[in-house]
Amino acid sequence: MLPWLVVGLGNPGPTYAGHRHNVGFLVVEELARRTRSSFAKPKGIKAELAESRLGPPGADGPRLGLTKSRSYMNETGGPVSRLLAYYKIAPDRLVVVHDELDLDPGQLRVKFGGGDNGHNGLRSIRSSTGTGDYFRVRVGVGRPPGRQDPADFLLSNFSAREREGLGVEVVRAADAVESLVQVGLERTQSAFNS
Template sequence: MKLIAGLGNPGGQYAETRHNAGFLLLDCLAEELKLDFRPKFQGLVAETMMGGEKVYLLKPQTFMNLSGRSIRELAQFYKIAPKDIMVVYDDMDLPIGRLRLRSSGSAGGHNGIKSTIAELGTEDFWRLKVGIGRPTAGWDSARYVLASFTKEELPVLEEILDKGIKAVTLWAKEDGDKAMNLYNR
């Protein structure tokens, strides 16, 4: 069993924001696989089969800073080990249009990942960072991540979400190393 958790904030006002890159990727994956989310584990959950293995998709509805609670609840209930968890989230240290897949690591200042590390008790879970770039002069970080993507960024976002779907699908089929080689560019 595997868990793919996309991070974001619930509510319409956050739906298309940079901080919701994880939700956006899971929404695209669910649409491609024709899956519906249902409320459970303080989040929205969908399930599917990938590579002969059950995979849960989770969008925590706890707000970003408490995302780990929802992830821990689902993982504990289904007895999913941290090495079988993938967390998808936004990263300001990557330019928009870039992905970075890692099998472990620190929170790097991301509150959703800090919460996940605290709740799981380990840094040893997979993560897919979706680059959103840094704010330009005059923008503070909090305002930037809660802003919508610009019209110019949308085609780049669409392309990177498509690559992200391919990366998480390959990972779910037990080929995380191949996914890193293909998509960490």
């Protein structure tokens, strides 16, 4: 059984791949690359899952299920709750990686619990699991310029300037997930919260 489920929030399909709202997908893809894990589609669950283990190949590191939903952001909770039930993972072993409007690009926050702050993916997970008590890795995407609608901003591609630093941010967020699983919340917050 998997002791941790790491969910990257995003919308499925190539249309959404470069959007700010999909930064969670980029982080779990980075974790899968590091652990040489491949995504597969579990039967009866609208998600892609890569079973992996942290550490060098052959090491006995913590086991993770890296997940990308194949449903839209506002329906993410269904696949997440089904995976938690299937693998018998408690919500306090769930890590959700998501975009955060209230943090500037380059900022990162790791926390446990909290509200949904208007994020449809988090709202869906709370609705399906009955709790907000899980870990969050919040990746800053900043506020929209001028009077642009936040939803339109999130459902648009990163700018050329933002893409220059995006790889570094994705790597740092993946590092934060690994740290959280291996050394816990307090040490991870000290090292990564900006």
